Amino acid sequence: MIVVTGAAGFVGRAVHARLNDAGHAVLALTHGGSFQPGEGEVSLDLNDPRHYASLGHYCRAADTLVHLAGLMPVTLAPGDDGDHRPRAAAQDFSGIYQSNVVMTARLLEFALSVGIRHVVFASSQAVYGLPSTTVVTEDTPSAPLEHYAASKVAGEIMLALWARGHGRKVTILRFPGVWGEGRDNGVVRALCRQAIGDGQLRVGAEYPLPFDVIHREDVAAAFKAALGRPGENCRTYNVATGEPCSLTRLAQDVAELVPRCRVETFGVPQPDIVLNSTRAAAELGWRARPRRERLAEYIEHLRRHPVHA
Numbered sequence: 496m497i498v499v500t501g502a503a504g505f506v507g508r509a510v511h512a513r514l515n516d517a518g519h520a521v522l523a524l525t526h527g528g529s530f531q532p533g534e535g536e537v538s539l540d541l542n543d544p545r546h547y548a549s550l551g552h553y554c555r556a557a558d559t560l561v562h563l564a565g566l567m568p569v570t571l572a573p574g575d576d577g578d579h580r581p582r583a584a585a586q587d588f589s590g591i592y593q594s595n596v597v598m599t600a601r602l603l604e605f606a607l608s609v610g611i612r613h614v615v616f617a618s619s620q621a622v623y624g625l626p627s628t629t630v631v632t633e634d635t636p637s638a639p640l641e642h643y644a645a646s647k648v649a650g651e652i653m654l655a656l657w658a659r660g661h662g663r664k665v666t667i668l669r670f671p672g673v674w675g676e677g678r679d680n681g682v683v684r685a686l687c688r689q690a691i692g693d694g695q696l697r698v699g700a701e702y703p704l705p706f707d708v709i710h711r712e713d714v715a716a717a718f719k720a721a722l723g724r725p726g727e728n729c730r731t732y733n734v735a736t737g738e739p740c741s742l743t744r745l746a747q748d749v750a751e752l753v754p755r756c757r758v759e760t761f762g763v764p765q766p767d768i769v770l771n772s773t774r775a776a777a778e779l780g781w782r783a784r785p786r787r788e789r790l791a792e793y794i795e796h797l798r799r800h801p802v803h804a
Contacts, residue, residue, distance in 0.1 A: 496520045496556040497722070498611070500541060500602065501563030506617070506673055509715035510561060517719060522553060524564070541598050547605050559613045560606050561718055566594040569621065569643050573701040579763050580625055581702040583641040595646035596653070603657045613664040615721045616654055618647045620671040620707060620735070620770055629739075630769045631705075633669070633731045655729040666721045668714075670734040671770060675711035675789075676796055683708055686746055687794050690753040698746045699762035707740040707770050713783040720781040735770035736783045745786075752791050 497514055501507040502523035514521050527538030530546045537553055539546040541564055568591065572584040599616075606614060623631050624638035639645040651667055658665040674683035689696055717734040724730060743758070743765045750756040775781045 496522055496554070497559045497561060498522045498524060498554055498557045499561045499563065500524045501526075501565065501617075502536070504563060505675075505678055506711060506714055507563045508677075509675075509711045510563065510718045513712075513715040513719050514561075514722075519722075520556070522557065524550075526564070541602065542593060544601060547601065550605065551609055554605075554609045554611070557609055557611050559615065559722060560602065560611050561615045561617075562599065562602060563617045564594075565598070565617075565646075566591050567643060569641060571641055571702070571704070579702050581640055581704060586642060588642055591642045591646050592649075595643070596649045599650045600653060603653065606663075607661060611663075613666070613722075614654060614657075615666045615668065615718060616650065618651055618667050618669045618731075619644060620669055620705070620733075622648050622651070622669060623705065625703065625705060625766075626768070629767060630771050631733070632771045633733055633774055651731070658727075658729040662727075664724070664727050665729040666724050667729065667731040668717055668721060668734045669731065669770075670709055670714055670717070671707035671740075672709070673711050673714055674708050674793075676793065678711075682742070682745070683749075683790075683793070684797075686749045687753075687790070687797055690749050690756045691794065691797060694753065694756045695759065696746045696750055696756065697759045697761065698742050699760050700742065700765065701762050703763050703766050704742070705766060705768045706742045706745070707735055707768060708745065708786070709735055709783055710789045713789075717775065717779070717781050717783075720775075720779040724779060730778070732775040732779065733770050733772045734775060734781070734783070735772045736786045737769060737772045738786055739767045739769050740786070741765040741767045748787055748790055749794070752787070752794055 503525040523536040531538040570584040570586040571581040621644035
């Protein structure tokens with residue numbers, strides 16, 4: 496059995512569906528204030544230690560935990576005194592670390608108690624911060640710019656220690672912003688809607704920000720591929736198209752797919768980055784579809800569903 500936290504989220508729904516379609520037995524954990532079991536699903540509060548005793552009854556056959564749950568508030572502001580590098584802005588520190596670090600620690604303790612041997616963890620491109628190199632590999636040092644990214648770094652360290660200390664396997668997937676059909680917000684949707692609507696895209700920022708995106712179905716496929724990862728201990732993978740990306744480049748890609756669409760930029764020049772994913776291709780057999788292919792299909796989808804897509 497595979498236990499999936501955050502199964503009701505945008506990524507979680509796609510991962511859950513992909514695993515079900517592959518014939519895996521899945522227990523979906525969704526967020527709720529009280530412990531409520533259902534058919535193939537349990538609603539609970541993973542921040543509440545009292546709920547874990549009840550959860551154990553439903554996880555006796557579990558061998559893998561896919562951990563997607565957590566908070567994702569990325570709050571940045573321009574740098575001070577002429578420094579264009581972004582800095583962490585005010586946010587709920589305790590809530591972020593409670594849900595992304597303390598909750599993960601509780602889940603790891605629970606995993607030991609029920610015999611789970613493999614954890615697949617959703618991390619983020621944000622752990623790299625503002626890297627000094629254009630091509631970002633899994634060996635690029637972590638340098639978080641804000642507290643969400645810092646919480647992911649803390650989670651990764653904790654998972655690596657857990658794997659080594661208890662003879663378990665951990666697979667960490669670092670992916671950028673996720674987009675796709677069924678999401679009614681986000682940069683990709685806004686750019687595509689604007690391109691279809693008035694044919695004018697205006698993009699920019701007050702600070703340089705490494706930026707990349709990946710389609711939800713490619714992320715779901717990566718989680719499925721990670722289940723069969725060879726080897727033991729802890730291993731980290733970038734999950735991305737492997738193509739150069741920036742906010743400006745993304746806007747240009749969209750504009751080239753919509754006739755007579757134009758791009759206007761403002762603010763600080765945005766850096767191109769390549770989130771290298773050759774390790775995932777070599778070891779997991781996973782590859783994302785090219786970004787332009789996904790965008791072309793998505794633009795056509797939005798044209799067919801102009802209101803609720």
